[in-house]
Each structure stands twice: as structure tokens, then as C-alpha cells.
Amino acid sequence: MKVVDTVVIGGGVLGCFVARNLMRWKISVVLLEEKNDVCMGVTKANTAIVYAGYDNQPGSLKAEMTVHGNEVFDTLCKDLEVPFLRRGSLMVGFGPQADKVMQKKFNHGIRNNVPGLRLISGKEACEMEPHLASGVTSALYAPTTGTVNPWQLGIAAYENAIQNGCDVWLKTKVIGIQKTEYGYAVETTKEFIECRAILNCAGLSADKIQELLFPPTVRLILDGSEFLVLDRHTATPEHIIFHESEEAGKGITAVPTVEGNLLLASSKRPMDGEYFSTSSKSMDRLRSIAADILPKVDLNQVIRSFGAVRPNPHWMVEKKGKLVPDGKSIGSFVIENPAPGFYSLIGIKTPGLTCADELGKYLADRTAEYLNALPNRGFNPKRQAIRAVRKMNFETRNSLVMRDPDYGDIVCQCEDISKAEILEAIRRGATSIAGVKYRVGVGMGQCQGSRCSQIISKLLEGARHELL
Ligand SMILES: Cc1cc2nc3c(=O)[nH]c(=O)nc-3n(C[C@H](O)[C@H](O)[C@H](O)COP(=O)(O)OP(=O)(O)OC[C@H]3O[C@@H](n4cnc5c(N)ncnc54)[C@H](O)[C@@H]3O)c2cc1C
Structure with missing residues (x-):
């Protein structure tokens, strides 16, 4: 059985930012994601807006996080090299x-x-x-x-978390949680993990995850x-x-x-x-x-x-001896803390993307306090994006192609994306055409991937063989 300080459940934009912010502390972390890649849930389909903060109730945590999150977004995106x-x-x-x-x-x-x-x-x-x-x-x-590209932002946080020592288990579904003397035992489709803290960022399943151990309070x-x-x-x-x-x-x-x-x-x-x-x-x-x-x-x-x-999160209320959702969507962020060391982000809708780093810091700081963790002075907030030939001037592009001809082999004609970029996306963890698209933007042009998907499949297949 693996033993760590903290388990983060869910690799959407929130789980990725929670994991990244945990790495600011001397805490061992495993991020668990049931799919074969991150940012494939709610994060993959939203309006991509970084909100200004006038929609939110004055004095609320949501308002505070949105306005502050917006203010520091330039620095965040500069550090993570995200447009x-x-x-x-x-x-x-x-x-x-x-x-x-x-x-x-x-x-x-x-x-x-x-x-x-x-x-x-x-x-x-x-x-x-x-x-x-x-x-x-x-x-x-x-x-x-x-505006920001939501999956690029999440993937950048994910890569930065890994760079700073976060362990990631993909294709690993959480199926049970038990209370132990040490803290919690998380049952997954791979093995049990023993941990002192759990940060539940399971998106559409966040209510169910909390209910693996606690009575229902919120339902999505x-x-x-x-x-x-x-x-x-x-x-x-x-x-x-x-x-x-x-x-x-x-x-x-x-x-x-x-x-x-x-x-x-x-x-x-x-x-x-x-x-x-x-x-x-x-x-x-x-x-x-x-x-x-x-x-x-x-x-x-x-x-x-x-x-x-x-x-949409709803409080559970008792009606005729049964617990049922109360029929009114909760307007504020629902951050549940049903037991020491257990936090859940349940039903974080708009502006969850704007506040991803703020929410990540909020949970990481509380977890660090709970675990009595020391700051990680070696934390590096900077992550390098994949070099994109379409953004280069002729000279830079030419000299890169001279060094590595794969940069001259344009696979996605619509978006001007080279074989070298696709190989780098695969090296960084893309295991599907969607994963490559989310990392480098293939298939986002007029033909929507009808011309390049086959070549990308072959490159993915080649990488799989290399790994075997
Ligand atoms: C229509 C729409 C538009 C939006 N527009 C904006 C916007 O413009 N600006 C903005 O700021 N916000 C916006 N948002 C909000 C924002 O998209 C969300 O707050 C954010 O994407 C939520 O991310 P998440 O990580 O919670 O969820 P997800 O991305 O769904 O991630 C949860 C992850 O948990 C994994 N998981 C679930 N169960 C398990 C399990 N048992 N074991 C392991 N892994 C598990 C899932 O596979 C998934 O990858 C919008 C939301 C919607 C729906």
C-alpha cells in the first residue's frame, strides 16, 4: 500500500491547481484521475472567460476570489506560459x-x-x-x-505540479474511502493509498466521492x-x-x-x-x-x-423522512470540510476557471496548516510551453528546422502545427488525439482534424510501441 500525505481526487483544472499549490509545501501528493488524461471533464467545455467580478455577491468568497484571481491572471499565465x-x-x-x-x-x-x-x-x-x-x-x-484556453491552463498547472514532485496516477478511479488511524485509506481501481488528507476535486462526481465516507449534505x-x-x-x-x-x-x-x-x-x-x-x-x-x-x-x-x-449544487434537506435536494441551486462556492483533513470542492461552476488558482491556494494552505507542513523553498512556479512554430518569425523557425527537421514537417495544415510539437505533446503525457489537441491545438482549424487525425494516431501508436 502506498502511503502519502495527501491525495487529490480528480484531474480537472481545479485538481491540477490544487496539486500545483500543494507543491508549494513540503507535502507528498498523489493526484488520481480516472480518465487517461487530465482536463477531460467539465474543464474541456466551458466559455473560457476570466471574469472581472461584478456578477458576484459583494462580500462573498466568490467575489473576493474572482476579483483577485483576475488581477493576478497575467502573472499566473506568464509563469505557466499560457496565452x-x-x-x-x-x-x-x-x-x-x-x-x-x-x-x-x-x-x-x-x-x-x-x-x-x-x-x-x-x-x-x-x-x-x-x-x-x-x-x-x-x-x-x-x-x-x-479569455484563456481552459485546458491549456489546466494542463500547464498539471505539468508544473509534476515538475515540482507531484505523483500522478491516471486511469485510476477512486471507489472507496475509509477512515483509519493514520487518516484515510483511499481504495482505487489500482490499489489502496493511505493518506492524512484528501482533497476532493472530482467535478461531476464530487458529491458521490464525499458520500463514500460521509452522509449526503450537497447533491449535484x-x-x-x-x-x-x-x-x-x-x-x-x-x-x-x-x-x-x-x-x-x-x-x-x-x-x-x-x-x-x-x-x-x-x-x-x-x-x-x-x-x-x-x-x-x-x-x-x-x-x-x-x-x-x-x-x-x-x-x-x-x-x-x-x-x-x-x-449545480443543492443543499440536501429532509422531506417526509428522506434526504432530498432542496430545489435551489447554491450561488456561492461550496467548499465542504466534513472532517479534519478532508476538503471537497462540490459543484464549482462559473467562475471556477477564473478562480482555479485561488481555490487551489485556499485548499493547499488549509491542508498545509492541518499537516503542519513547512514551505517548499525549492518550488518553481515556472513551466515552459511547447514551442509552437506558427508563433515564430522566419529566421527562428528556419534555424529550428535546420536543427530538427520534424519542426519542418507540418502535420496540421490548418493550424500550422509540426510533427515535433505533436511528439513533444505525446512525451508530456498526451495519450489520445484529444490529448494532443489540448496540448498543441491540432484539429482546431477548418477541417477539424479530418486531414491530420490519421497521422497523429500513427504517432501515438509509435510512441506506445516505444513504451512497450
Ligand atoms: C457551461 C459552462 C461554462 C463555464 N464557463 C466558465 C467561464 O467562462 N469562466 C470560468 O471562470 N468558469 C467557467 N465555468 C466553470 C469551470 O469550467 C469549472 O468551474 C471548472 O472547469 C471545474 O473544474 P473541475 O476540476 O471541478 O471539474 P472537471 O474538469 O470535471 O474535473 C473533475 C475530474 O475528476 C475526475 N473524477 C471524477 N470522479 C473520479 C473518481 N471517482 N476517481 C478519479 N477521478 C475522478 C473526472 O474524470 C474529471 O477529470 C463554466 C462551466 C460550465 C459548465
């Missing part, structure tokens, strides 16, 4: 209901100390963002809102969202656009991503299909609202659609 763009956002309304919401959010933002927040007229909004339809009645401008009820991705050669808005509909919950969001694509996101819909699936009805609705709000965007340039799953 981050502060595009600024415009929340736009087309009527009196939306204007009221805008005013409320502005007031929250001021109380939350969101920098540079301005409530502006529809005319000014349309001047700032010529892609907007006329008829905007008011807008909330937040210059600090940004899922709903979905749907997305369209436009080709990056399409003209897009410069800002992130939040459309506040006159009908609550019917707005859409448009995000010009760090890759240059436009991401269109619907509000929530019932979880009626498979996880991450889409339906033609809601896709049509999304298209039709987008055409009204952003009439100059060419919606014929859609290259991909995908669905997302949102875990």
Missing part, C-alpha cells in the same frame, strides 16, 4: 429589464472593487464595438475581463449549455459580449478566444441528452439570437459545435 488576453467585456441590454440588471451588476462591481467598470450608453457601446446590433439601451463595460443536479465555434478567419467582435436578454436566462455570450475563433455560448438548458451533446433546436436558437445581436458576424463560418455539463 491570456484581456479583451474587455461589454454586457449589453436591449430593454428596461436588462438595464435594471446592468445597474445592479454595476453596483455589485463597485462594491467588489472591480477596476475600470463603467455603465455606458447604448450609443457608446456600439461605437466601441461596431459588430453590435443597433438598439442597445445600456451596457456595462469591464476592461479587465479576459446537472444541466447543459451549448456552443458554436466560428473559423478564426471570420471577422469577430473585439470584446467579450454578454447579451442580457429581456427574458431571464435567455441571453448568449460571444467570446473572441485566444486562438482568434469566435465562441458563441447559450445559456443553460435541461440535461436531456448525453453529457457534452448538442441538440439542433438549441443550436438554431443560439444562431438566431447571435444573428440578432451580432448581425455582421458571418454565421456560415461555424466549424464546430459542442455541449457542456454544469454541476
